[in-house]
Amino acid sequence: xxxxxxxxxxxxxxxxxxxxxxxxxxxxxxxxxxxxxxxxxxxxxxxxxxxxxxxxxxxxxxxxxxxxxxxxxxxxxxxxxxxxxxxxxxxxxxxxxxxxxxxxxxxxxxxxxxxxxxxxxxxxxxxxxxxxxxxxxxxxxxxxxxxxxxxxxxxxxxxxxxxxxxxxxxxxxxxxxxxxxxxxxxxxxxxxxxxxxxxxxxxxxxxxxxxxxxxxxxxxxxxxxxxxxxxxxxxxxxxxxxxxxxxxxxxxxxxxxxxxxxxxxxxxxxxxxxxxxxxxxxxxxxxxxxxxxxxxxxxxxxxxxxxxxxxxxxxxxxxxxxxxxxxxxxxxxxxxxxxxxxxxxxxxxxxxxxxxxxxxxxxxxxxxxxxxxxxxxxxxxxxxxxxxxxxxxxxxxxxxxxxxxxxxxxxxxxxxxxxxxxxxxxxxxxxxxxxxxxxxxxxxxxxxxxxxxxxxxxxxxxxxxxxxxxxxxxxxxxxxxxxxxxxxxxxxxxxxxxxxxxxxxxxxxxxxxxxxxxxxxxxxxxxxxxxxxxxxxxxxxxxxxxxxxxxxxxxxxxxxxxxxxxxxxxxxxxxxxxxxxxxxxxxxxxxxxxxxxxxxxxxxxxxxxxxxxxxxxxxxxxxxxxxxxxxxxxxxxx
Numbered sequence: 054x055x056x057x058x059x060x061x062x063x064x065x066x067x068x069x070x071x072x073x074x075x076x077x078x079x080x081x082x083x084x085x086x087x088x089x090x091x092x093x094x095x096x097x098x099x100x101x102x103x104x105x106x107x108x109x110x111x112x113x114x115x116x117x118x119x120x121x122x123x124x125x126x127x128x129x130x131x132x133x134x135x136x137x138x139x140x141x142x143x144x145x146x147x148x149x150x151x152x153x154x155x156x157x158x159x160x161x162x163x164x165x166x167x168x169x170x171x172x173x174x175x176x177x178x179x180x181x182x183x184x185x186x187x188x189x190x191x192x193x194x195x196x197x198x199x200x201x202x203x204x205x206x207x208x209x210x211x212x213x214x215x216x217x218x219x220x221x222x223x224x225x226x227x228x229x230x231x232x233x234x235x236x237x238x239x240x241x242x243x244x245x246x247x248x249x250x251x252x253x254x255x256x257x258x259x260x261x262x263x264x265x266x267x268x269x270x271x272x273x274x275x276x277x278x279x280x281x282x283x284x285x286x287x288x289x290x291x292x293x294x295x296x297x298x299x300x301x302x303x304x305x306x307x308x309x310x311x312x313x314x315x316x317x318x319x320x321x322x323x324x325x326x327x328x329x330x331x332x333x334x335x336x337x338x339x340x341x342x343x344x345x346x347x348x349x350x351x352x353x354x355x356x357x358x359x360x361x362x363x364x365x366x367x368x369x370x371x372x373x374x375x376x377x378x379x380x381x382x383x384x385x386x387x388x389x390x391x392x393x394x395x396x397x398x399x400x401x402x403x404x405x406x407x408x409x410x411x412x413x414x415x416x417x418x419x420x421x422x423x424x425x426x427x428x429x430x431x432x433x434x435x436x437x438x439x440x441x442x443x444x445x446x447x448x449x450x451x452x453x454x455x456x457x458x459x460x461x462x463x464x465x466x467x468x469x470x471x472x473x474x475x476x477x478x479x480x481x482x483x484x485x486x487x488x489x490x491x492x493x494x495x496x497x498x499x500x501x502x503x504x505x506x507x508x509x510x511x512x513x514x515x516x517x518x519x520x521x522x523x524x525x526x527x528x529x530x531x532x533x534x535x536x537x538x539x540x541x542x543x544x545x546x547x548x549x550x551x552x553x554x555x556x557x558x559x560x561x562x563x564x565x566x567x568x569x570x571x572x573x574x575x576x577x578x579x580x581x582x583x584x585x586x587x588x589x590x591x592x593x594x595x596x597x598x599x600x601x602x603x604x605x606x607x608x609x610x611x612x613x614x615x616x617x618x619x620x621x622x623x624x625x626x627x628x629x630x631x632x633x634x635x636x637x638x639x640x641x642x643x644x645x646x647x648x649x650x651x652x653x654x655x656x657x658x659x660x661x662x663x664x665x666x667x668x669x670x671x672x673x674x675x676x677x678x679x680x681x682x683x684x685x686x687x688x689x690x691x
Contacts, residue, residue, distance in 0.1 A: 079104065079165050081112075081158060081172045088176050090149045098131055098158050100139040104540070105160060108133040110141055113157045113164070113418050115203040117190040118150040122267070124203065126418035131158070151176045152184035153191050155203050161424055162463055163537060169206030169544050169666075188219035189229040197649030197668075200415060206546055206666065207647040209240060227259060227268050231275060241640055249279060263292070266299055273301070298330075307335045316350055319343075320359075327363065334414030340369040348376060353385050357395070367406035371433050374399040378440060396440055403433040427460050435469050438476060447480050454485060462488070467496050471503060478506045483513040494527045495534045539686040546663040551641030553608055556618040556634055566604055568659050570687060572680065574607040575642060577651040578617050582670055584624065586652055589677040591630050596681075602659075603684070609636040610643060610651055654680060658687050 079102055084095035096112055110131050115124040125148065131141035141158075156172040158165045173194070175187050192215030193199070197207035216233035219226055231252070238248035252275055262268050269292055276285035293302035306326055313319040323343050327336060347356035356373070374396040376383055387395070407429050417425065434457050441450040454477055457465075465473070470493040478486035490507035493500065507527075511520050550564035551573075563571060574590055576583035590607055597603045609621065613636060621634055637643055646655045646663065654676070656665035665683040670676060 078168070079158075081156065081167070083172075083174060087181060088147055088174050089179065090147050090151060090176060092147045094145045094147055094174075096129060096131060096143050096145060096156075098141040100141065103139060104163065104165060104537075105141075107160060108136065110158060110160050111418075111420055112143060112145065113159060113202075113420070114145060114154055115156075115416050115418075116148050116151040116154040117186075118148075119152055119184060119186045120267075122193075123414055124154070124416045126416045126421060128418045128420045147176060152187040155194060155205070157203070161420060161461070164541060166541070168546070171203070171205050183218075183222055185223050185226065186219070186229075188215045188222065189226060189232065191215040192219065192229070192232065197647065202421060203416060206544060207649050208546075209236060209644060209647050212236060213240070227255070228271050230255060231271055240644055252279060263295070266292075266296070266301060270301060303330050303333050303335065306330065307333070307339070310339070316346060319346060324363075337366050337368060340365050341372055344369065344373055344376070348373075348383060348385070351385055353387060353395075365406070367403045367429060367433070370399045370403035370406060371429070371436065374403065374433075374436055378436060378443075393440055393444060397437070400433045400437050400440070404430060407433075424464070427464055431457060431460055431464055431469065435472070439472065442472075442476055450476055451480050451482065454480075454482065458485065462492055465489075465492065467493065470496070471500070474503055474506050478510060483510045486510040487514060491527060495530045498528055498531050535682065536686070539682060542665060542683070543686065544663055544666060545660075548657065548661075548663050549641075549645045550657075550661075551637070551645045552639055553606065553635040553642060554638045556609075556621060556636060561635065563606065563657075567661050569601070570603045570659055570684065571657040572603070572605045573642060573646060573655040573657065574605065575610050575637075575646070575648045575651055575653040575655065576607060577610050578612050578620070580651045583652045586670070586676055587624075587628070587630055587632065589680075591632055592677055593680060594632060605632075607632055607634050608642050609634060610648060611640075612636065613638060656680070656683050656687070 080099045082097040082099070084097075085092060088094060098110070098112070112129040112131055114127040114129060116127060117124045127145065127148070129143045129145035131143035133139075133141050153175055154173060156174075157167070171194075173191065175183055175191065177183055192212040194203075194205050195208045195212035195215070197204070199205065213233060213236050216229050216236065219229040220233060223229070234243075234248065234251055234255070237243050238245065243251070256272060256275060256279075259272065261272065269288070273285045273289050276282070276288070289301060289305060292299065293305050296302060306329075310319065310322055310326060313322060320343065323339055326333075327339060330336070343359070344356065347353065347359070360370070360373075377385075377387075377392045377396045377399070385392070407426055434453055438450055438453045438457070441447075441453060454473060457473065470489055474486050474489040474493055477483075477489060486506055487510035490503050490510060493503045494507060497503075508517075508520060508524075511517065511523060550562065550567065552560060552562045552564075554560050563573075572593070574586070576586070587607070590605060594605050597605075609617070618636070624630075625632060625634070642648060646653075648655075650668065652668075652670065654665070654667035655663055656667075658664040664687060667676070667679060667683075
């Protein structure tokens with residue numbers, strides 16, 4: 054989970070390498086220079102690097118309007134018009150509420166995001182005037198706070214440029230005015246005193262527009278920045294009272310729920326919340342919190358009664374089944390067989406409810422929605438397969454495996470491929486065990502058990518004498534698969550090299566190391582996850598200890614306090630870490646590398662460009678391996 058700075062979060066609601074020929078960038082051409090609503094946009098995508106083998110791909114288009122922070126997702130089909138050419142063409146009708154849009158190109162699995170920049174377009178009215186909030190939304194797109202599927206590589210300077218354009222066209226746009234002011238403060242362009250003074254002046258001259266909830270949110274949060282929490286709370290309460298279905302009211306109600314300690318009161322108030330705000334982005338989180346509350350107090354049958362009276366999302370039923378089957382620490386008054394029986398019922402319900410799933414507060418194109426539904430179906434079916442494996446019910450297990458084979462196998466996780474290879478082999482479905490183990494090996498070549506299953510399955514079906522050639526092809530596919538993955542992540546973002554200091558005051562300019570590979574690990578003192586990652590940083594330093602071409606810089610962000618430095622020294626000594634820690638004393642790491650949250654890993658290649666950026670740590674992610682893979686990619690293609 055990425056931990057964001059308060060003010061920044063507050064306002065900020067591939068290509069192919071050829072080692073001989075160098076880097077070549079794919080291009081997306083848009084037919085119209087000036088775009089209006091309902092225009093037909095012609096898209097031409099030149100796949101110079103031959104990233105896509107299919108004759109059809111998609112443009113993923115995220116269209117913003119003036120009022121919603123979350124865009125609407127669309128797909129435009131792009132077709133290869135000539136099989137001997139690498140050009141795809143398609144059309145897209147601009148929505149009648151669009152003001153600004155981001156575009157990426159891809160199939161269901163591989164995406165060209167234009168080196169993390171995405172492509173974009175601005176929509177104008179009949180007088181060729183840019184719509185209100187268009188430049189503001191474009192500025193937000195560079196602040197690093199959008200969802201992963203349409204998240205641009207952050208760039209504070211591009212953001213501020215767009216805010217300035219918005220404020221030039223619409224000088225009364227309070228959101229954009231305060232966004233520009235706050236970013237100028239964050240970048241050190243104005244002092245804290247001037248920031249607060251100008252913020253005071255803006256609020257004093259503002260006539261509150263109650264019809265603009267986004268404006269009300271900005272005023273509430275600005276008041277809190279100025280230390281006027283009572284005024285902020287008063288405005289929040291007043292607005293929530295007059296507009297009970299507003300997002301502000303929902304946020305406040307959910308915050309109130311989080312403070313309840315009594316179990317029965319929490320359940321009663323949660324039910325009331327779900328009845329009033331069933332379309333809230335909090336609904337699924339609240340259902341999951343209710344589940345955990347019931348399970349913690351060993352009230353499973355009461356939980357089932359509760360679920361019989363609500364229409365919960367499919368993920369809720371899956372989560373309970375998962376707890377029953379996988380949570381070894383969960384103490385319930387149920388026999389092993391009862392757990393299995395309940396899990397079957399719940400997973401059946403989960404599969405039934407997947408098509409009813411709605412996605413609130415998230416932008417998904419139709420292709421992304423279908424992919425997500427497939428992933429959730431696979432998740433539930435896989436858990437059923439584990440259940441039947443435990444019961445030694447081979448007939449039911451075979452049926453589940455066959456159902457799973459109807460989905461695109463590229464959607465299967467490594468864990469799913471591992472167990473399905475095992476299950477299909479042990480139930481004598483050798484064709485499937487060969488296919489599944491082959492897919493696993495394309496992700497990981499080192500698993501002995503899966504390699505044995507693959508070899509044995511091949512032996513059952515074909516002449517074992519040919520296995521050597523077959524296995525060599527698998528290893529080649531693994532390398533291609535890995536290359537394809539890191540091509541998607543690769544950036545070529547020009548940066549200014551920052552200056553940092555060691556905790557004992559020695560100044561170092563990263564510019565003197567230009568031409569080498571630099572890893573900048575940006576961490577925060579109050580980020581618990583950041584401390585855990587120091588073990589990976591130390592491991593990396595030991596691995597590359599004798600490599601003068603690679604240097605690692607752990608950099609403390611947003612803190613210059615001597616007491617903090619002492620605490621870091623104590624931590625390093627206690628854990629016997631020999632790492633030299635720096636701090637961002639001029640805020641240049643923050644500004645030049647556009648650090649929107651911690652932990653963030655920035656990998657700067659010998660070319661002097663930011664080549665990889667790893668933000669936050671996702672579930673099942675091994676940071677050490679991820680960095681090694683990025684470095685191997687750089688080493689091969691730089």
